[in-house]
Amino acid sequence: xxxxxxxxxxxxxxxxxxxxxxxxxxxxxxxxxxxxxxxxxxxxxxxxxxxxxxxxxxxxxxxxxxxxxxxxxxxxxxxxxxxxxxxxxxxxxxxxxxxxxxxxxxxxxxxxxxxxxxxxxxxxxxxxxxxxxxxxxxxxxxxxxxxxxxxxxxxxxxxxxxxxxxxxxxxxxxxxxxxxxxxxxxxxxxxxxxxxxxxxxxxxxxxxxxxxxxxxxxxxxxxxxxxxxxxxxxxxxxxxxxxxxxxxxxxxxxxxxxxxxxxxxxxxxxxxxxxxxxxxxxxxxxxxxxxxxxxxxxxxxxxxxxxxxxxxxxxxxxxxxxxxxxxxxxx
Amino acid sequence: xxxxxxxxxxxxxxxxxxxxxxxxxxxxxxxxxxxxxxxxxxxxxxxxxxxxxxxxxxxxxxxxxxxxxxxxxxxxxxxxxxxxxxxxxxxxxxxxxxxxxxxxxxxxxxxxxxxxxxxxxxxxxxxxxxxxxxxxxxxxxxxxxxxxxxxxxxxxxxxxxxxxxxxxxxxxxxxxxxxxxxxxxxxxxxxxxxxxxxxxxxxxxxxxxxxxxxxxxxxxxxxxxxxxxxxxxxxxxxxxxxxxxxxxxxxxxxxxxxxxxxxxxxxxxxxxxxxxxxxxxxxxxxxxxxxxxxxxxxxxxxxxxxxxxxxxxxxxxxxxxxxxxxxxxxx
Numbered sequence: 001x002x003x004x005x006x007x008x009x010x011x012x013x014x015x016x017x018x019x020x021x022x023x024x025x026x027x028x029x030x031x032x033x034x035x036x037x038x039x040x041x042x043x044x045x046x047x048x049x050x051x052x053x054x055x056x057x058x059x060x061x062x063x064x065x066x067x068x069x070x071x072x073x074x075x076x077x078x079x080x081x082x083x084x085x086x087x088x089x090x091x092x093x094x095x096x097x098x099x100x101x102x103x104x105x106x107x108x109x110x111x112x113x114x115x116x117x118x119x120x121x122x123x124x125x126x127x128x129x130x131x132x133x134x135x136x137x138x139x140x141x142x143x144x145x146x147x148x149x150x151x152x153x154x155x156x157x158x159x160x161x162x163x164x165x166x167x168x169x170x171x172x173x174x175x176x177x178x179x180x181x182x183x184x185x186x187x188x189x190x191x192x193x194x195x196x197x198x199x200x201x202x203x204x205x206x207x208x209x210x211x212x213x214x215x216x217x218x219x220x221x222x223x224x225x226x227x228x229x230x231x232x233x234x235x236x237x238x239x240x241x242x243x244x245x246x247x248x249x250x251x252x253x254x255x256x257x258x259x260x261x262x263x264x265x266x267x268x269x270x271x272x273x274x275x276x277x278x279x280x281x282x283x284x285x286x287x288x289x290x291x292x293x294x295x296x297x298x299x300x301x302x303x304x305x306x307x308x309x310x311x312x313x314x315x316x317x318x319x320x321x322x323x324x325x326x327x328x329x330x331x
Numbered sequence: 332x333x334x335x336x337x338x339x340x341x342x343x344x345x346x347x348x349x350x351x352x353x354x355x356x357x358x359x360x361x362x363x364x365x366x367x368x369x370x371x372x373x374x375x376x377x378x379x380x381x382x383x384x385x386x387x388x389x390x391x392x393x394x395x396x397x398x399x400x401x402x403x404x405x406x407x408x409x410x411x412x413x414x415x416x417x418x419x420x421x422x423x424x425x426x427x428x429x430x431x432x433x434x435x436x437x438x439x440x441x442x443x444x445x446x447x448x449x450x451x452x453x454x455x456x457x458x459x460x461x462x463x464x465x466x467x468x469x470x471x472x473x474x475x476x477x478x479x480x481x482x483x484x485x486x487x488x489x490x491x492x493x494x495x496x497x498x499x500x501x502x503x504x505x506x507x508x509x510x511x512x513x514x515x516x517x518x519x520x521x522x523x524x525x526x527x528x529x530x531x532x533x534x535x536x537x538x539x540x541x542x543x544x545x546x547x548x549x550x551x552x553x554x555x556x557x558x559x560x561x562x563x564x565x566x567x568x569x570x571x572x573x574x575x576x577x578x579x580x581x582x583x584x585x586x587x588x589x590x591x592x593x594x595x596x597x598x599x600x601x602x603x604x605x606x607x608x609x610x611x612x613x614x615x616x617x618x619x620x621x622x623x624x625x626x627x628x629x630x631x632x633x634x635x636x637x638x639x640x641x642x643x644x645x646x647x648x649x650x651x652x653x654x655x656x657x658x659x660x661x662x
Contacts, residue, residue: 018422021650054399054426054648057388068385087418087444091349095385113418314650317385319352 004183006102007075007291009152011144011171012063012161013136014081014105015115016088018055019274019314022120026052027128034122037129037191039163045132048118057088058315059095060117061136062190063158065277065316069284069306071099072322075291078102078148080174082139082167088114089135095317105143108135119276125311127276137164141173149174150181154213154287159190162198175210186213188283192223199224206240213243213290215283221246243296245303247282253303255286255296264300267308277316281306285326294330302326335514337433338406338622340483342475342502343394344467344492345412345436346446347419349386350605350645353451357383358459365453368460368522370494376463379449388419389646390426391448392467393521394489396608396647400615400637402430403653406622409433409479411505413470413498419445420466426648436474439466450607456642458607468495472504480505481512485544485618490521493529506541517544519614523554530555537571544621545572546614549579574627576634578613584634586617586627595631598639608647612637616657625661633657 027034030048040048059068067077079096083089085107092114096103115134119127139161149155155178161167178185187205189195195202202224205211214237218230225233238244238256247253252265285306289299309320358365361379371379390399398408410427414420416438423445427434446465450458470492480486486509492498509516518536520526526533533555536542545568549561556564569575569587578584583596616637620630640651 049425052429054390054429055422056646057422059385091386091388094380098383098385313644315387319645 004153005076005151006078006148007152008067008070008154008156008287009078009080009149010063010067010156011080011167011174012158013061013115013131013133014064014083014092015061015117015131015136016092017058017060017117017119017276017316018049019058019119019121019276020053020055022052022122022128024122027120027122032128032130033193034128035126036193037131037160038193040130040132042112042132045116045118045130048130052118052120056314057091058317059092060277060316062160062188062280063156064096065280066156066284066287067101068096068099068317069281069322070288070291071101072318073284073288073302073306073326074323075288078152080105080139080144082108082135082143084108084111084114084135086113088116102148104145105139108138111135111138121274121276121314125272125275127274133164137166139167139170141166141170144170144174144177146177149177150183152183153291154184154186156186156287158188159194159198159202162201163194179210184212185210186215186287187211188215188279189220189224192219195220195223206237211241213245214241215245215279217247217249217279245286247279247307253282253300255300257296262296262300264297264304267304269308269312272311274314275311277310278307280316281310281318298330301330305329335484336407336482337409337479338483339398339401339485339487339618340409340411340480341394341398341487342411342492342498342505343489344392344446344462344464345395345414345423346392346448346462346467347423348389348391348448348450348607348647349380350389350450350452350607351384351386353383353453353459355453358451358453363459363461364524365459366457367524368462368491369524371461371463373443373463376447376449376461379461383449383451387645388422389648390423391608391647393491393519393611394487395427396611397487397615397618398432399427399430399648400612400653401619401622402432403649404615404619404633404637404657405654406619409483411436411470411475413439413466413474415439415442415445415466417444419447433479435476436470439469442466442469452605452607452645456603456606458605464495468497470498470501472497472501475501475505475508477508480508481514483514484622485515485517487517487618489519490525490529490533493532494525510541515543516541517546517618518542519546519610520551520555523550526551526554537568542572544574544576546576546610548577548610552577576617578610578638584613584631586631588627593627593631595628595635598635600639600643603642605645606642608641609638611647612641612649629661632661636660
């Protein structure tokens with residue numbers, strides 16, 4: 001197996017988040033399931049934007065947040081995702097490149113604008129996401145740099161991107177490239193509603209042995225297994241993937257591999273402001289730990305540290321020096 | 332004098348801020364005067380953007396921040412400023428309107444893009460601003476709604492907008508409309524370097540008795556009077572304007588009117604994160620107090636409360652409930 005050029009290459013939605021404070025009443029009045037991610041058409045997005053409060057814009061996208069976090073922790077990363085040739089597309093490209101992440105997907109011309117995620121943050125710091133995929137849904141398989149994918153130790157994919165047809169085909173092709181090159185494939189289940197839409201596909205990917213590292217939260221592992229029994233769900237899925245990581249919000253996280261079970265507590269946070277990106281950054285910390293050759297326990301700790309940083313402020317990209325936070329704990 | 336429809340109508344730059352963390356070394360290497368605002372051409376802005384870290388986008392513009400703050404405090408406000416017909420122009424319009432501020436300046440077509448202010452925030456929470464005015468410099472006098480200006484108790488103008496020719500002419504016309512309608516004119520000196528560029532004009536406006544309320548910080552009142560003696564500068568300018576408000580960072584603020592001098596201490600802040608907008612929000616609190624018929628002392632306190640909120644997070648638009656913060660203190 002040739003040397004790796006990158007630690008992680010990720011494929012995901014290329015989105016700019018628009019973060020606004022909201023009340024529970026507003027979310028109920030708009031008929032949205034609180035805490036979920038829903039896809040909205042441009043008209044719905046426009047209507048919601050007109051009603052919601054003032055926003056703060058920050059680059060987002062689940063897998064993009066993850067590689068941003070891995071890069072902030074010193075990992076060598078690349079990202080593949082579709083923006084348009086517009087101002088928000090430039091913002092996305094600038095932000096991810098400024099962290100040292102290789103990003104070369106050519107912007108879409110004559111298509112929809114760069115995708116946006118309207119995020120309503122309630123006083124309990126929960127986020128409810130309304131995604132207008134825009135250009136993101138048009139990532140073509142032709143945009144994949146096969147050599148780059150083959151040169152990365154881990155290919156990381158987000159379940160959200162399974163919704164639109166073109167990127168789904170691109171991800172299937174990328175999995176093929178990575179596996180032929182003897183690389184690992186990591187996958188995040190993203191959202192319980194997303195699993196509802198694609199359960200058969202996700203179970204097939206797992207069943208065919210195409211996923212080496214699977215990330216899920218409690219709701220997602222339950223949804224995947226269509227059960228309300230957490231331990232049963234974890235056991236069922238852990239039997240089918242080499243490494244399973246399950247985040248549990250304030251209860252921390254667990255990882256199961258080779259019959260062993262590891263656990264980490266959640267990091268204490270002075271004030272939880274916005275939980276957007278908590279799962280993305282947990283994955284970032286964990287993957288950065290793996291890239292550094294750390295054990296599963298220390299990788300979980302790195303995930304908990306990165307997740308704690310992200311929920312202490314608005315936005316899903318790190319603001320503090322993650323490297324320093326990890327060095328203080330693990331050396 | 333007919334009843335007022337608005338408390339404050341402001342004319343200012345319509346900008347979207349791009350906020351990035353920076354080091355002192357980076358600012359020195361880019362040859363920028365730390366703590367200042369400089370105007371940059373599109374090429375310089377592009378070069379700086381390429382070098383700087385990941386950004387957080389939030390609507391800005393000095394006078395726009397001020398009316399956003401007044402509106403958040405319950406004041407009836409309008410804003411006049413030039414955006415382009417693009418994504419950042421939509422962001423600016425959405426944010427200011429979502430606070431209830433009347434904003435109807437038609438977007439510029441076939442001109443430069445919506446203006447941006449690249450803000451570098453150093454670890455000491457100081458902000459250094461690099462403004463690419465874009466569409467903002469093309470605000471035409473024809474864009475003024477004379478009836479709206481005549482219907483507002485106070486016309487509020489920012490010194491920054493004195494730089495480009497078209498808006499300068501528009502502001503002169505607006506002053507004329509306001510004074511003929513018997514309204515008050517408030518003016519903020521904005522920046523010591525800006526005063527260097529327009530000292531004669533600013534002194535002439537004051538000398539002709541066109542300014543009723545003048546806002547300045549320490550550096551600005553010194554620059555206006557070309558002296559290093561703070562008390563002498565304050566005395567000289569206070570003799571020429573009916574109401575002078577001078578902010579003094581951690582030393583609080585003073586106001587001088589009719590031979591009386593009022594002072595307020597700075598509000599304690601748990602952590603100063605980003606001082607962007609401190610002066611803008613001080614003016615907001617003060618003007619909201621005046622609009623509510625409060626005395627100068629209480630208006631200063633409202634300024635201090637609003638300024639303290641804004642420096643406790645990134646971005647120059649309020650995140651906390653300013654009304655509640657004021658009610659807790661002043662009832």
